Amino acid sequence: MASTDQDSSNSLRLTPLHGLHCASGARMVPFAGYDMPVQYEGILAEHLHTRTHAGLFDVSHMGQAFLSGPQARARFETLVPGDLANLAQDRIRYTQLLDAQGAILDDLMVTACAPDANGDERLFLVVNAARKAHDFALIAAALPDLTLDILEDRALLALQGPEAASVLAGLLPEVATQPFMSMRRFELGGVTLFVSRSGYTGEDGFELSVEAPEAERLAQTLLADARVKLIGLGARDSLRLEAGLCLYGHDIDETTTPVEADLLWSMSKRRRAEGGFPGAAIVQEQIASGARRRRVGLALEGKAPAREGADIVDMHGAPVGRVTSGGFAPSLGRPIAMGYVDASHAAPGTPLQLLVRGKPLSAHVTAMPFVPTRYYRGQ
Amino acid sequence: MSETRYTKDHEYIRLEGDIATIGITDFAQKQLGDVVYVELPEAGLAFVKGAQAAVVESVKAASEVYAPVSGDVTEVNSALEGAPAIVNEDPAGAGWFMKMRIHDASEFNDLMDEAAYQAFVQSCC
Known part of the structure; x- marks a missing residue:
């Protein structure tokens, strides 16, 4: 029996929940430069638990950043085909960074935040772990007039499943009716949380951005609820596949366009017509004639x-x-x-x-x- | 009276007379996780030692199972087709993969015995 696991390297980065994973019996594997939990009790059980109760995922390896400055929405629209001009405050948009051929450099979530201290527009970005260095370098170089604040000091937890909302509402009652694809900021015991009603499982759920030193305490608080279990990357992958969601580097990459990838739903009528993003002519041609x-x-x-x-x-x-x-x-x-x-x-x-x-x-x-x-x- | 040997690929070979029962060890099934599919060879096929004889698929990945000794497949465990999870539940018993009539007893004798295998498992994790 040949194992497909890769040898772990001692240069792997650790998330703020690494100790919790090891103490919880996780099998750790290298993923995107991090030592990450692939499973705890088993992928099948974890997958089904998430579909019936609530699963807690450590996704702290993903990249988080604020992008702010004059006309930040219009400026960022020059890199992605998603409609940011018409994104209401606190709402989240799924979109893609494209290259000059209209091929996908990464996919990401963009939230329209309240204006910054200068009154300038501000966006909150969540990008893939394996692409974050690339993405942030690209954004900083392409938009030097804006300020990119990479949030290295924040962890990211995902709470997903049909019982996720009632679990989290036990701590933050307002989340019960928080709209899908919206983000709110909460203070919980002196800790600032960014709570997004979104996820990568096809279930109702939330992504919780929290200051790194507070991440384990938040995770333990959620895990104290019997409906919540830790879920590894293995089940995260099988859950997203069932939900038909793309995994960057596999289902989408620098050789695929949003049209080929069947992601046209993420592009508004205005953006399709106006273009103004990298590779727009190629994407528009594919929209018109079919990929x-x-x-x-x-x-x-x-x-x-x-x-x-x-x-x-x-x-x-x-x-x-x-x-x-x-x-x-x-x-x-x-x-x-x-x-x-x-x-x-x-x-x-x-x-x-x-x-x-x-x-x-x-x-x-x-x-x-x-x-x-x-x-x-x-x- | 049977005797059991092990490979570095975490297969066991239980020999009774010239018939070897082959499966994966408890360590292997734990490493794999939930087994969702097992592809077994057809009875009657001959394999040389080291040839790919079966495939075991977990939720996560596919892993090849190599013939630990040369021989002819006499029987495969068709129960695994409908219930692959038996491999997780009882790898050394009901979760066996196939039986082979071995060609060369020395190939069997060259494999690790129980004590050597346990030492090998300790050393690899």
């Missing part, structure tokens, strides 16, 4: 999973694409995958074959999410 290939969901007929890298062929064996994420879906009890296929094979229901260890596995294109999302939509 050559598309990210699609794949349902497998059998029990064997197909993993990232598996070739996708049509019923005659001709290559039409490649799997970018795949595995067993614990909530469904069967394998699922996503990948890119030629536009001619992207319609839901299209039968395809995934080549795994040289054998074709029967599959068909299916709409995503694989498991219905349960975001908070108001009372």
